[in-house]
Amino acid sequence: MPAAAPDPDAPDDAALDGAPGAAAKAAPDYAVPALDKALDILELLAEQRGGLGQLEIARATDRSASQIFRVLTTLERRGYLHRDRQSGLYTLSLRLFDLAHRQEPLRSLDAAALAPMRRLAESTRQSCNLSVIDAGRVRVVAQVESPEDFGFRVRVGAVFPLETTATGAVIAAYMPADAAVPGSDGDAAERIRRDGHLVRADPLQPSITDVVFPILGRDGRALAALTVPYVATSLSELPSDLVREAAAETAAEISANLGL
Structure with a gap:
C-alpha cells in the first residue's frame, strides 16, 4: 500500500x-x-x-x-x-x-491629529509626521506633506530605530525607568523632559533638523511623538524657532483632542 x-x-x-x-x-x-x-x-x-x-x-x-x-x-x-x-x-x-489602522487607539489618534497636522504643514510650509512605539521601534502612523513643491516626507508605516532617532529619543525620555532603552543617555532624557521637546540635526538625513514634541498621556508617558523634519531652503518662510512654537501648539491641540 x-x-x-x-x-x-x-x-x-x-x-x-x-x-x-x-x-x-x-x-x-x-x-x-x-x-x-x-x-x-x-x-x-x-x-x-x-x-x-x-x-x-x-x-x-x-x-x-x-x-x-x-x-x-x-x-x-x-x-x-x-x-x-x-x-x-x-x-x-x-x-x-490596514488591519492595524482599524484599531480604535490608532483611529482615535488619526482623528485627533490629522486636522491639526494639516494646519501645521500649511502654516510652516513643512511636512510633519506622527509616530508611535511598535515592538521597540518607531513606526510612522500619520504624515502630512509640505504644501510646497519641495519638501521632505516620511512614508506612513516606515519603521526606524528607537535609539538613534530624535523621535525615538523623545518617546523614550518619557518611558518609566524599568522600560528604559539600554544604553540610553539619562542626561539627554532629563533635558528632553525639562524642555518638553527636542530639536536636533537628523543623523540619517543631512540638512534636516528634527523638531519633536511628545503627545503625553495622563500617566505622563508619551503615547506618540509629533515630528517636523525641518528643511531650511529658500522656500522656508518660517525660521526654525517659529516652527518649534507652531509644533508645540499642534502637539497641545492633539493632546486636547484626545482628552488628555
Whole structure:
C-alpha cells in the first residue's frame, strides 16, 4: 500500500519527541501548526525588501514546500500576500497595515491629529509626521506633506530605530525607568523632559533638523511623538524657532483632542 502523503497541518515530528510522561508534566500544548506556519511566513516576508519564492520560504522557515503550500495559497486568497504571476515571488500586501489602522487607539489618534497636522504643514510650509512605539521601534502612523513643491516626507508605516532617532529619543525620555532603552543617555532624557521637546540635526538625513514634541498621556508617558523634519531652503518662510512654537501648539491641540 502506498504511503499516505504528509499532512501539511500536522505538527513536526520533533514536537512529539520527549521522555515518557513529559507531556503530562508540561503545560498543555495549544499550538496550531498551520497558524504557526502562517505567522512564520508573514514575519519572514516582513523583513524582505523583495519577494521570496515558495522554496525559499520553505527553507527559511525550516519546513517542506508541501507543508507551506496550502498556507501560502490561503494567505494569498485572503489578501495578506501578493504573488507575482511572472516570477512566482510572494510579497506582503498592505492588508496587515490596514488591519492595524482599524484599531480604535490608532483611529482615535488619526482623528485627533490629522486636522491639526494639516494646519501645521500649511502654516510652516513643512511636512510633519506622527509616530508611535511598535515592538521597540518607531513606526510612522500619520504624515502630512509640505504644501510646497519641495519638501521632505516620511512614508506612513516606515519603521526606524528607537535609539538613534530624535523621535525615538523623545518617546523614550518619557518611558518609566524599568522600560528604559539600554544604553540610553539619562542626561539627554532629563533635558528632553525639562524642555518638553527636542530639536536636533537628523543623523540619517543631512540638512534636516528634527523638531519633536511628545503627545503625553495622563500617566505622563508619551503615547506618540509629533515630528517636523525641518528643511531650511529658500522656500522656508518660517525660521526654525517659529516652527518649534507652531509644533508645540499642534502637539497641545492633539493632546486636547484626545482628552488628555
